[in-house]
Amino acid sequence: MDDMAGGVSVPNDLEAFWMPFTANRQFKKAPRLFVSAEGMYYTTHDGRQVLDGTAGLWCVNAGHARPKIVEAIRHQATVLDYAPPFQMAHPGGFEVASRLAGLLPGDLDHVFFTNSGSESVDTALKIALAWQRARGEGSRTRLIGRERGYHGVGFGGISVGGMVANRKQFGTLLGGVDHIRHTHDLEHQAYSRGQPDWGAHLADDLERLVQLHDASTIAAVIVEPFAGSAGVLLPPKGYLEKLRAICDRHGILLIFDEVITGFGRLGRFSAAELFGIQPDIVTLAKGLTNGSVPMGAVVVRKPIYEAFMHGPEHLVELFHGYTYSAHPLACAAALAAFETYREDGLFTRAAELGPYWEDAVHSLKGEPHIIDLRNMGLLAGIELEPRPGEPARRAFDAFLACYEAGVLIRTTGDIIALTPPLIIDKPEIDRLIDTVRTVLRGID
Ligand SMILES: Cc1ncc(COP(=O)(O)O)c(C=O)c1O
Numbered sequence: 001m002d003d004m005a006g007g008v009s010v011p012n013d014l015e016a017f018w019m020p021f022t023a024n025r026q027f028k029k030a031p032r033l034f035v036s037a038e039g040m041y042y043t044t045h046d047g048r049q050v051l052d053g054t055a056g057l058w059c060v061n062a063g064h065a066r067p068k069i070v071e072a073i074r075h076q077a078t079v080l081d082y083a084p085p086f087q088m089a090h091p092g093g094f095e096v097a098s099r100l101a102g103l104l105p106g107d108l109d110h111v112f113f114t115n116s117g118s119e120s121v122d123t124a125l126k127i128a129l130a131w132q133r134a135r136g137e138g139s140r141t142r143l144i145g146r147e148r149g150y151h152g153v154g155f156g157g158i159s160v161g162g163m164v165a166n167r168k169q170f171g172t173l174l175g176g177v178d179h180i181r182h183t184h185d186l187e188h189q190a191y192s193r194g195q196p197d198w199g200a201h202l203a204d205d206l207e208r209l210v211q212l213h214d215a216s217t218i219a220a221v222i223v224e225p226f227a228g229s230a231g232v233l234l235p236p237k238g239y240l241e242k243l244r245a246i247c248d249r250h251g252i253l254l255i256f257d258e259v260i261t262g263f264g265r266l267g268r269f270s271a272a273e274l275f276g277i278q279p280d281i282v283t284l285a286k287g288l289t290n291g292s293v294p295m296g297a298v299v300v301r302k303p304i305y306e307a308f309m310h311g312p313e314h315l316v317e318l319f320h321g322y323t324y325s326a327h328p329l330a331c332a333a334a335l336a337a338f339e340t341y342r343e344d345g346l347f348t349r350a351a352e353l354g355p356y357w358e359d360a361v362h363s364l365k366g367e368p369h370i371i372d373l374r375n376m377g378l379l380a381g382i383e384l385e386p387r388p389g390e391p392a393r394r395a396f397d398a399f400l401a402c403y404e405a406g407v408l409i410r411t412t413g414d415i416i417a418l419t420p421p422l423i424i425d426k427p428e429i430d431r432l433i434d435t436v437r438t439v440l441r442g443i444d
Pocket of ligand 1: 116121153224
């Protein structure tokens with residue numbers, strides 16, 4: 001512990017930074033640093049160009065360093081760097097909120113700002129509990145998630161989340177949480193193009209939990225419309241519709257975690273719009289500012305907001321918020337991002353490119369190690385057979401080899417996820433897929 005007083009003595013020493021979700025020791029032996037980025041490409045510290053096959057972390061949907069967004073952030077920093085969001089405000093927050101309300105379906109009309117997807121999830125769960133209480137259903141304290149779900153890394157998010165590695169180190173988590181089963185089944189779904197035909201009945205697992213706990217104890221169900229971080233697990237046809245119906249039947253709020261599916265990934269602004277399903281609460285982040293400034297949002301239906309607007313008007317209605325809620329730089333970035341998305345038609349581009357993307361992804365069928373290919377919008381999951389006794393090793397080797405070949409992919413376990421910026425063109429799709437093909441042929 002004495003060492004801690006000394007601080008870091010070596011400039012640019014890699015040791016001090018405890019990197020998130022990273023194999024720190026492996027990384028620090030062979031660092032991979034990006035020093036700049038533009039459009040579809042990063043530049044590495046050793047001067048190489050790397051094609052971005054993952055839109056950063058599913059967030060840079062319009063590509064990197066878009067001029068309007070860069071300029072908006074620069075300008076905002078000179079005009080108003082910060083304004084307290086508690087009992088005060090600045091115009092930008094209202095403008096972003098109104099635009100978001102206009103982009104989401106139905107009466108998803110009220111927006112609470114956060115700084116990340118994790119904070120959005122925890123905020124949504126808190127609002128769900130507080131709303132049930134506000135409407136006189138205070139016994140509804142149970143939260144339901146789904147196996148293999150990813151909802152960020154706050155205690156709320158990992159509690160309703162279902163990725164074992166993200167949960168097992170952190171004790172008992174939130175009480176009163178349960179999970180429906182996940183929807184992934186290779187026996188029935190392998191090589192699906194778009195939504196799998198099989199599996200709508202898996203939504204009935206929610207009925208099982210209602211039978212077990214009684215609806216009067218359940219506040220909300222949270223799901224990602226497709227599970228992203230767990231490896232691109234797509235919703236079977238009819239599954240989300242069934243979940244909605246079961247929630248309606250039992251007075252349970254349905255929360256869609258659209259942190260990944262928002263902002264055009266599936267060829268519409270949101271998965272709610274694409275599937276024609278009205279969730280009660282939607283969580284957003286990532287593409288909200290095109291990844292340029294941290295920002296998240298929780299959008300709730302009108303009656304949820306209104307249920308809190310009672311009592312003496314000088315009193316705070318919801319005791320929740322962040323120092324950086326609706327930060328001026330984030331709001332400026334979000335407004336410029338909306339403009340960029342609109343100008344480039346990016347909310348529908350994934351639908352336009354979808355058929356080409358689908359064929360390109362499925363052209364990998366039969367290549368070494370592949371046991372499944374799946375796609376929707378501009379995303380793909382490529383599932384590999386794990387190396388016996390070495391889970392996640394084969395996909396990690398593929399990740400490193402792709403990086404050496406100038407392409408950034410992302411892996412989770414033995415699944416490769418491809419989610420390029422929505423500005424990708426057909427030759428870049430070919431290059432992305434061909435690099436994966438060559439790499440898989442070259443590794444054991
Ligand atoms: C569906 C979903 N929810 C929440 C999060 C957490 O977002 P953040 O990393 O910004 O906290 C993520 C991040 O990947 C996500 O995919």
